[in-house]
Amino acid sequence: DLTGQKMIMDKYTRIQGDYVAIVKNPSELIPPIFMINDLGSCLEWNEAMQKITGMKREDAIDKLLIGEVFTLHDYGCRVKDHATLTKLSILMNTVISGQDPGKLLFGFFDTDGKYVESLLTASKRTNVEGKITGALCFLHVASPELQHALQVQKMSEQAATNSFKELTYIRQELRNPLNGMQFTHILLEPSELTEEQRRLVASNVLCQDQLKRILHDTDLESIEQ
Template identity: 55%
Template sequence: MHVAIGIQVRLLRVSALSGKMLVLKKIITNKYAQVQGDYAGIMRNPSDLIPPIFMMDEQGLCLEWNDAMEKLSGLSRAAAIGRMLLGELFTVESNGCRVKDHDVLTKLRILVNKILAGQDADKMLFGFFDQHCRFIAALLSASPRTNAEGKVTGVLCFLHVPSPELQYAIQMQRLSEMAADNTQNKLSYFRQQMRNPIAGLVFIRKLMESSDLSREQKQALMTRSLCEDQLTKIVEDNDFSSIEEGYMEMNAAEFNLGEALDAVMSQVMSSSKVQVMRDSPAEVHSAYLYGDNLRLQQVLSDFLSIAVRFTPLFEGSLVKLMDHSSIARGS
C-alpha cells in the first residue's frame, strides 16, 4: 500500500515537471514567434531608416533580401531568395552582384564561417557592383541567426552604406590617395634613376682628387663636390609631408661660406642669358659658419635662379649676388 502511494506521488511529480517543461517550451516558442514576426515586419518595412539586410542559412542559401537591399543592388528579392549567397548572388561573374575579385569573396566566406561556428567576427569593408554597374562601398556587419533553442542556423548581414555626400568625399579621398601614390611611384623612379649617375660623378671626382691639380682646379673640384652633395641631399629627401608643410631636416656642421656661394653661383652661370656676378668682400669668402651648407645652397640657388629667370633681357642687364656691406656701399 505504501509502495503504491509512493509510485503515484512520483508519477504526479514527473507529470507536473513535464507540464512545466511544456509550458516553458510554449512560452519560448511564442516569444520566438513574436520576435520572428517583428523581424519579418522590419525586413518588409520600406522605410529609409532600415538598412540593407540579407540573410543566409547553414547551407549558404539566401533566406532574406530586404527592400533596402533590393534598392541598393537593383536585384529583386524573388531573384535573390534561394540562391547561394557566395558564388551566385555575390560573384566574380556578371550574373549577380559582381565583386572585384576572389579575395572579396574569400574574406566574406571567412566572416560568415566564423559566425556559423559561434565566433565573433569584426566588421569588414565590402563592395560590389549593382545591376547598373555602379560600385557600392559599404561596411558589413554580421550576426548569428538562431532558432528557439539558441542554435545558430544562419547569418544575418547588415550593410552600412554612407550618405551620397560621404560617398563623394570618400571617392575624392580615394582619388587623392591614388594620385599621391602615382606621384610617389614616379618620384621613386626618378630618384632611383638619378642615384646611378650621381655615383658615377662621385667616382670621377675621387679619381680627380687623387691627381696633381692646380689651386684653381682644386677650387673648381670643390664647387663640383658641393653641387653633387646638394643634389644627393635633394634626391634623398623622402619626407614629403614635411616638405609640403615647409619643413626640412637640417644638419649642423662647420663650412666655408665662400665655397658654398661658389657652388650657388655655378648653378645659374651656364643657363643664364643675363650677366651674373657676385660682389662680396674677402672676409665673406673666407668666413666659416656653423649650420647646413647644403640647405643654404639649395635656398640661395632657388632665389638666384628665379631672379635670373625674371630679369628682363637687354643690353647691360645684370644680376648681382651681394652681401649687406656691399649694399650699404651702394655697389
C-alpha cells in the first residue's frame, strides 16, 4: 500500500525534523542532548552538551561514547571510575536492545576539571522501518541555585552528624562519673551519718539528677548553653 508507506514516511520525516530542530536549537531551555548509533558512536552533541562538558561538537561526533567521549583517561570527559563507565554501557546496551527508556545517575568531569552530577535519560531511536538505530539521551542537571541549596543541605546534614557525635561523646564521658556517684550513694545510704554528711549526700543526689537530665537530653544546644 503506497499510501500507507507514504504516511509512515511523512510521519518519520516529521519526527526526524523534530529531532533535528530540538538538537540544533540554541535556546537555554533545551537540555543537554546527545545521540549515538547502534555501534555506540556519537552522532549528535548539542550546544547545551558543549557548554556543560566543555567538549566541542566536532570533538565528540563520530567518537565512541564510551572510551573516547566519556573516558577514564585525560582526554574527553573523564569519569571517576570504571564502574561509572560500566553502568553507562549497560544503560546504552539496554536501550539499544529495545527495552524501555532508562535512567542513570551519572557524574563526570568537564574539560576544566569541574565535576558535574546529572540524571541521564536514554531512549531508543528507530528508522522508518521501526529498526532500532541507536539512542537519544538527555542530561538533567540541577540549576546553580539548586546545586547551592543541595550543597547547603549537605553541610547542614554534616553539621548535624558532627553534633550528634559530640553529644554521644559527652554522654559517654558523663556516664562513668555518674555511675561512681550512684555507687558511692548506695554505700553511704545505710551508714549512720551526721546532719552535715546527710546534706552532702542530698547535694550528691541533686547532682546525679542533673547529670541524668543531661544524659537524656538530645538537644546539644541546651547542653552547650
